Amino acid sequence: MQTNFTAAQLEKPEIAVANNILRTCVHCGMCTATCPTFVTIGDELDSPRGRIYLIKDMLENDRAASQEEVLHLDRCLSCLSCMTTCPSGVDYMHLVDHARVHVNETYQRPLTDRLLRGVLAQILPYPKRMRAALNLARLAKPFAFLLPGESMLIKRMRAMLNLAPAKMPAPQSLGGTVHKAIGRHNGRVALLAGCAQQAIGPSINTATIELLNRLGIEVVIPEAAGCCGALVHHMGRHDEALEAAKRNVNAWSDGAEYDAIIVNTSGCGTVLKDYGFMLRDDAMAAKAAAVSAKTMDISEYLLKIYEPTSVPPDITVAYHAACSLQHGQKITAAPKTLLRKAGFKVVEPKDPHLCCGSAGTYNIMQPDIAASLRRRKLDTLKAKSPDVIAAGNIGCLTQLAGDGIPTVHMVELLNWMAGGPKPAALNGV
Amino acid sequence: MQQAKPKPGILDKRAEIIAGLQAILPERAVIGDNISLKPYETDGLSAYKQMPLAVVLPETEAHVVAIMKFCNLHGVRVIPRGAGTSLSGGALPMADAVVIGMMRMNKILDINYADRYAVVQPGVTNIAITQAVQDEQFFYAPDPSSQLACMIGGNVSMNSGGAHCLKYGVTANNLLGLRIVTIEGEILEIGGKQMDAAGYDWLGLITGSEGQLGILTEVTVRILRSPEGARAMLAGFASNEVAGQCVDAIISSGIIPVALEFMDKPAIHACEDFAHAGYPLDAEALLIIEVEGSETEQSEMLARIRDICAAYHPVSMRVSQTAEESAAIWKGRKGAFGAVGRISPDYLCMDGTIPTSELPNVLKRIQAMSDEYGLKVANIFHAGDGNLHPLIMFDANDAESFHKAEAFGADILKLCVEVGGCLTGEHGVGIEKRDLMSVQFTPSELDQQRRIKSAFDPAWLLNPSKVFPLSGLAAAE
Amino acid sequence: MMSPDTEDALAEIIRTASGPLLVQGNGTKAGMLRPVQASATISTANVAGITLYAPNELVMSAKSGTRLVEIEAALAKAGQQMICEPPHIHGENQTIGGIVGSNLSGPRRVTGGAMRDHVLGVRAVNGNGEILKFGGRVLKNVTGLDVGKLLTGSFGTLAVMTEITFKVLPVSEATGTVVLSGLDAVRGVAALSAGLGSPFSVSGAAYLPHEKKVFLRIEDFASSVKYRTEKLASQLAEFGAAAILDTDASKIFWRDVRDCKFLDDAPAMWRLSVVPSAGPAILAALAPLGVTGFLDWGGGLVNLSGPANEATHQAVCDAARAVGGMWWLMRAPDPLRTAVDVVPPEPPALAAIRARVQASFDPRGILNPGRLRAA
């Protein structure tokens, strides 16, 4: 597609990158069809092609972001379904990442919006703060219905409260721990413990570590590694994102040799795999690229070594493909292969490419679209009459919980069939 | 490309028109600010751009009626738009026109397997119809390569075809009925759920009319039972001529495969890079041939076809053994345009049809033009029905390159007409081929068509400046 | 009667005509729809002859006065055929212009498409005497408005076609017919639906009420016909045991279906196009009035004959209308054809557009006035 940048504009490296991306787009429109927001809203502006065009115009004219552009960029889930579809290989991810930085730098959000984003950025990446906040939210949850009106702020607050689990799990703090392999020694990996995950889904890390240990893999969680930075990255808070990336790259390159850096929250995995690009102009570029190259989703890593040991129960698992896995990392078969190998009957919903609406903080910031995507996903999942819904990302599990079908991380099911405990969520099944 | 002159007075009344539309439509159904309008300035043919006056997004037929009555009353032009994948600029806006985006009308209203039809709204995508009926082993036959995204309203308006229309026909052959809103806001029911309709064939006239006659609000399509199975084979040849002769021989033998697709060398390479389907890179020309039926029937039919191909000394021949292999073969073919997008920043996709026997001759002359213009071209050909897609590669950031590409394209289409073919087999005239219409039609033939448009749209408010040379619009006004 | 030899001469006659013209080929369909009041008759009978036949491109062009039998013979010689199997209900003298002008299709229409689906191009003379061509000789063409389709089935009321190019297909190696017996019309149509909903490409689907029999045709390579008829018969086992007709028997049977040989010689004849599942109810509703017939197109084409009077005609129309269907009065004495709606009337908005379209071709209203509807 034609672009109109001046030579001076093209000298800026980010603009040069954006220009290259824009030039690969032939404006064919194929991506619109698989974009969750286009399917839901029915407006070119809420489609990938429309967003690409909005971004193009904003950057070409060197214009501060306006309310209109922000509205449609904010609605983008960053699910990257469009990239899976695009026959021309358009790198939408890096284009929208750049646009979000541009928005962050040039657009003054309304006060309530700014406060909320600030609060989320200050809480979610920190397990302890997150836990405290969730405890508060849990206490407030029964009163959510008292929040008056249908303003966006109120809806967002209600959405936030609704995400709080009814029961808080025991706290988990894995930073700086090493978990030795059991019996044999086949390898050594670093595990990204996740931030929100430690607060609301500690059983996932436990199952991951147990399973890996039993397969002869030592698991290390370096003290210095923390939040992957996805959250601030998607808010366009470029500096904070880079800071998180650098801290983690250092933590995993401190001399210890890992076969892989394992991620069991696929949303984070996509970002880790992008550290190389994010830090491409930094002194740490090479180290960052090495970290990205070593990053593996737990399902990728398990594919070669997983061996079930238990007799499988007769359970139908609906596999929900997290966008970060299927689109962000192009991992589609591995989780299903593993679940089948473990002996489960695996089914998939119609339109598996569509996002469930979780998408980081999306379900808080865009409660209406998120709710409609959640409903659609749950309906299509339930149409396959599963006993349990499994996914590889905590965000999706939280989003899909509370509708009568238990949700578990697939690693918990795999661990169960390899000698681990039955996932608590399955106690009724 | 020259745009028609805005109607006097309309641009000045823009604010009023937008306010008027807002008054008759729900919230967020009217787009009127210049930033938000920008992405609507073009469609699948992004070389042409024009900002519209406003965009409206109706959700119901009643909204469409209200919009049409409003626009008719105020003399405002309207441009229907589906998914905006037209490759001829069919949905290109005009400065003084309201674009009616149909994508919110995306519901499947009725499916009837006993009587084998589905009733859908125009914003339903082509593939969504098949997806809705495939659990019962049915499908909707026309399969444009854009089927994932393009909408049935656009398909009807363009009379779209696809790789499998050699056996199953194009859109026009798979429709039973339509609802259409005229510029006066009247709802016409055309055809129905039965096969034949009495009186004039309005269904046939409206299909392929490129939004010139009214806005489609409902489409009744035929659905068919899927065959037991299908299998594709690849045959690579040493020259375009031999591949062309082989196509002739297959058809002459009485075999009509479900699909019979041809690619020349540049196309083979581009698609193979993208799909990794195992296309023969050493061949000058490739045929993709697909047959249907039970396993045994497929094997028998493919054996016959292989025997025929063998006589033309193929450089390679391969029958797909698995569903995955067949899927990869079609992924390459259906992703061909995008695949070319990977090797060239921009392409113009031509769409002439030629008598199949002219293929070698036409390809030779296209190659000569390619050398002359200094622009590369890849050719994809629906060999069974003569529909040729030369993809001209150019650089849109270089004005001269674009003008050359346009001229090259025009020369190819003139050549198609010269050898007994036509300007467009499935992508429509749109704005792109508007000025070439007089190559194919005499003035009285064009006038007759314009008069038919006038019978539906006396003031030429519906997608004017497309299909007919601009003099038609001027005359109508 | 004027029977010009060339298109030019024909155009000249129309250009200089001073009043209404009855437009016809060999006039075999004069008894169909409404009679035309015209001072002169113009026939295309002498504008005849096949002008192009490219079997490997699946196209033929013929001047409109060419007799259908001549075309069919030429195609048969090359192992090809007309796809829609035009019926020979009006004898062997009918021209290709007449078949296209009336858009009449036979049994294969159910999956192969109607005459209108196979018209690729036409040359025609409009009411101003202008010679126009639309479409062409290629299989796929969306250049401009599809005037060829508009002229197909327009009964000479818009323009006089002088040459027609159409798609043809090879004759299949073999034909087979699955016959199911002892089924009432409702069960019969259910069996037809099941057959058409099977993966075996059924190319003919008829029900004969007087025999209580269902017929499903398969046309393909010999081995496929064998396989498909057997498989189809077993899939339809719930409808009872099946007999299978071989190629020769099938060809005779389907020719009779095509030519409506199963209709009585009653003075009036109708053709109804409805949703297939509505066919049985129509037969049932009209039988008490002495109107009988049979079903083709899976139940969607109801061929009927019966007494020629207004009340009966009205009942036929009502039966069609009740299921959203269409009717054509195919045969009746002139007074009846003049008095009634021989095809369904149009809603006012469409009638206005139709009148304008008609005027755009024939501003003086001289071509077959009143043929479809009272002027």
Ligand SMILES: Cc1cc2nc3c(=O)[nH]c(=O)nc-3n(C[C@H](O)[C@H](O)[C@H](O)COP(=O)(O)OP(=O)(O)OC[C@H]3O[C@@H](n4cnc5c(N)ncnc54)[C@H](O)[C@@H]3O)c2cc1C
């Ligand atoms: C990658 C790619 C591959 C393609 N492959 C094929 C192919 O194989 N075969 C093929 O035939 N085409 C193909 N096309 C072209 C295009 O997809 C078709 O023309 C398609 O039918 C357009 O549908 P749309 O919904 O995008 O309509 P649009 O592009 O939005 O509109 C097309 C035309 O229809 C009119 N229109 C749309 N909706 C309505 C309505 N409701 N009422 C009245 N008028 C309406 C518009 O005004 C316009 O004139 C391809 C395009 C792309 C980008």
Ligand code: SF4
């Ligand atoms: S599919 Fe790719 S090339 Fe096509 S419009 Fe979307 S991003 Fe652009």
Ligand code: SF4
């Ligand atoms: S990332 Fe997802 S929501 Fe965003 S444009 Fe792409 S498909 Fe749409």
